[in-house]
Amino acid sequence: MRKIIFNAGPATLPEVVLQQASEGILDLSNEGISVAEISHRSTLFQNILAETLHLLRELLCLNHDHEVLLLQGGGRLQFAQIPMNFLSKETAAGFIDTGYWAHQAMMYAAYYGNTNTIASSQQKQYTCIPKATEFKASNGYAYIHLTSNNTIYGTQFHQIPTVDSPLIIDMSSDILSRIIDFDKIDFAYACAQKNIGPAGLSIAIVKKDFLARSNTHIPPVFNYQLLAAKKSNYYTPPVLATYISLLNLRWLKAQGGVATMEAINHQKAKALYAEIDRNSLFENNIQAEDRSYMNACFTMQSAEMEQAFIDFCEQHHIIGIKGHKITGGLRVSMYNAQTLDNVQQLIHIMRAYETNYMNK
Ligand SMILES: *Cc1c(COP(=O)(O)O)cnc(C)c1O
16 A cells, blocks of 8 residues: 655655656566666657757746756755855855755855855754845855745745846756746746655756856766766666656646646645644644745644654554654655645544543
8 A cells, every 4th residue: 555655755656646757667668678778878868858958848837048957966966056056256146045955055155155144044953944134244155045945944035036146956856836937037946856756866956157157077977067067867867766757747748837836736735834823732833934835844842742643653554754853843744746635644643642641
């Protein structure tokens, strides 16, 4: 029996996508070869790559000013690759510190150049998103970096702020979940394993004029200009992860695309937060207007109570709700592939648990 999986990443994928992937692993489009065996130079893979890039452009409403890159590795590799390409000892990058990942991105950049925090919610235990009025001056930076959705703390920028330097956004945990105007963003990136496909692949969306400024005196494997010129097929790409991501993007398009997903994502999150707020056993201490639509992070009175609830969920085939080790507590991740039905199932269990608890 398939479980209801609320993991933060790698996250659940639509069952139909897994079905199609398993067919492709045995025999790709009746070609007599597995997708895991094809050459990355073959026409079969050229087609997979071209359709993946095309679907990303279409679903994200990108135009000819944007280059789309498919990259190896995860989010952290981008934390390093971005400053290699866009920062130096003579320049500085500004960071909006809204949690663990945002802070890690800054730590990585510090190996390559100067870093400055232009806004932070650390003093508030990362329970909110800094308001634009709290930002320090943002002009003169090589770039400003922010994390659009804070996977570990459960906060999200519901509006992308305007800054006076090129803007780079880590969208690892909310890409494709909502309509975003990429005209305002010079570089956006995401590891695949939250909302795109399996781990091993990352994507980057970069404005061509910003790309032209990158440092090219770095090893070719890190050089964004070169990777763009080679159309994301310079080193051997993660063929299988790319293929499964393509199946997932096709699924996403068939659901109605990003706008439809955004509406469903709002329904899921609203229903879950309403239950957390109503239910006497659970608490969410995130600033209401900054709550994430992707990751709801909440607590119970004690770690023991949380573990007992996790065990109760597992008895009902619901898994993956343990919070990140940094924060403890509970975390429910509701990326695109998570259904409203599954979230309602969890809500039902939360109610049942409360009733049992009160009757003890
Ligand atoms: C998961 C995540 C990352 C890190 O991804 P890795 O692929 O494990 O390096 C970075 N940023 C955000 C916002 C994430 O959610």
